[in-house]
Structures are given as structure tokens and as C-alpha cells.
Amino acid sequence: MELTVNGKTLEVTDGITITAVLEELKINPLRVAVQLNQEIVKRERYEETSLKAGDRIEIITFMAGGSA
């Protein structure tokens, strides 16, 4: 099935969890926040949250920046 992750299409196995998506993308879960279809998902729920085709995921972190 297909997900949209940070604006890009990602082909994944059906029913994949957020934890597994992060693993696949080699992203440290302790350094990100995840939003699923506009709603924040708490870190403790990544493991139990299975995704559906067409879900839109935002994975955000801290980047270099000062102001604006």
C-alpha cells in the first residue's frame, strides 16, 4: 500500500506500524514527532498504530535555524 510521508509517496507493507515506518526510514524515534492525518501521535502509541493506505504522515524534527 502507499503512504504519503513528508510529502513523498512511500510503498510499504499493509498494516505497517509507525514504529516500523521509522525503522524502515532509519529514523531515531526519540528525535522526532509524528503527525498522522493532521493529528499528533504520542510516541508511546507508535508501536500500536497501524497505518492504512493513503494515510498522510509528517515526521518532524529539529533543524538548524535562528529566526524566521
Place this chain on the structure above:
Amino acid sequence: MTDATMREDKAMEQSDTLTFAGREFRSRLIIGTGKYPDHRSMQRAHEASGAEIVTVAVRRVNLDRTQESLLDYIDTKKYTLLPNTAGCYTAEEAIKTAFLAREVGLSDMVKLEVIGDQRTLFPDNEELLKATQVLVKEGFVVLPYTNDDPVMARKLEDAGAAAVMPLGAPIGSGLGIRNPYNIKIILEAARVPVIVDAGVGTASDATIAMELGCDGVLMNTAIACAKDPVAMAEAMRHAIRAGRLAHLAGRIPRKLYATASSPLEGMIEL
């Protein structure tokens, strides 16, 4: 420096702290992480600056993994992270960004920016105030970036901002403290720390802000885009300290005419 003055220097650095929301910081300099030539020079500039708070932007993870993670270059045990809402043009965007930033789990502080104009990057104060009210209620430590308007500063403080952060000049402009009198008026009324955010171009600008009585200065471009960011970071560290000491020491009044420093009595007959 003699041992004695070094001791005094240390003692002052320890007792004269920047305090907001029940947190104490020995350094009154807050610096950014943007625009450095590379992460390594940023890391060295952070060390040289003595800053304990560093600002970061909240953005999508880069999925192609070609870029190194910023967080590999910031010791989060040593530095307090201050996520910003840079790039947000409405209260709603800024609030959502703040929530995501908190969810990362490394900070509950937010440098709240709601920009109102692309060319000047001046804040949209109406949206800023709305976002401040919401985020304070949600338990955030809110540090709003505002213009040098004493009325706005008061409204932000009344809304529960942990500090107010008036600009000295437009972000990245390096024009210095353009309206010291407004900053002075903000300082007179403020019951929360006043931190000048934006506009500093060089060390003397930071000193002026501190001499006015500001509690701190936040800067990014002045250090990151200097020819030698590490040397400029060190200069800023001293500039902040010098300005703070001068403020505490109490400057002499300005006078139009000269006042001799040597005794007028005992002049030699020549």
C-alpha cells in the same frame, strides 16, 4: 586577569543569572543554529559563546538521509533547546508547530514567531498575541518575538509570556538597536525578562542592549555569517558580559560640557 578578578568574574557569572519560568541560566546570550558554514563550526561557535540556550527550527525530517542530523552536534545535556515557530504566518500554524516541537520531547519552551510580512519579517502582533494566549494555557514556556512596542510587550506579558523578545532591528539585518528608547520604556514596565531578539550585527550592538538593562540577547546571523563565526561567538560572549557589568555598575550621566578629572587645587605656578 589576576586570580582575584577571575574569581570575582566567576562569582558574578554564577549569581547573576537569567531567570524565567523558574529556570536559571548563567549566560545571557541565546544563539541560533542556522546559517553556519557547517555543523562543526556551529558546535565550536556554541562553545565559544558560552550560551546555554540554542534555538532550533521545526521541520520535516529529510528522508533522503544525505544530511547529518543537527542533534548530533548539540549536547542536549549541556544546552537547552529553544524550538522556534519560524516560517509561521498565522497563530494556528504557530500553535501546531509548537505542539509538534514539544512532542519531540526535548523542550517545552517555544520561541514564538508569527511573521506578518515577508520582506521585513516583522511580527503579526495580533496573531502573536492569540498564539501566546493559547500556548500559555497549554503549559508552554512562551518567549514571543515582537517588535519594539511597549504596549505589545505589556499585552504579551499579561497573556503569560515567560519573557518578551523585542527586535532591535529586522531579523538578519545587522542594523543594531534602532530604537533604544522604546527598549528602555519596555524595560521600565516589564516584570518578565526582556531579551532583544534580532538586529544585532556586531559586539557593540549586544553591549548596547545589555547596557540598556536588557536581560539577554538572542542572535543568529551576526555570529553564523561572520567571517569567523567562532571568533565572533567569543566576542559576543564578552560583549554581553561587558554590557551587563556596565549596566550593573551604573553609567555616568551624559553632560554637554567637560568636567576635569584632575584636581583644580594645587596648580603649579608656571
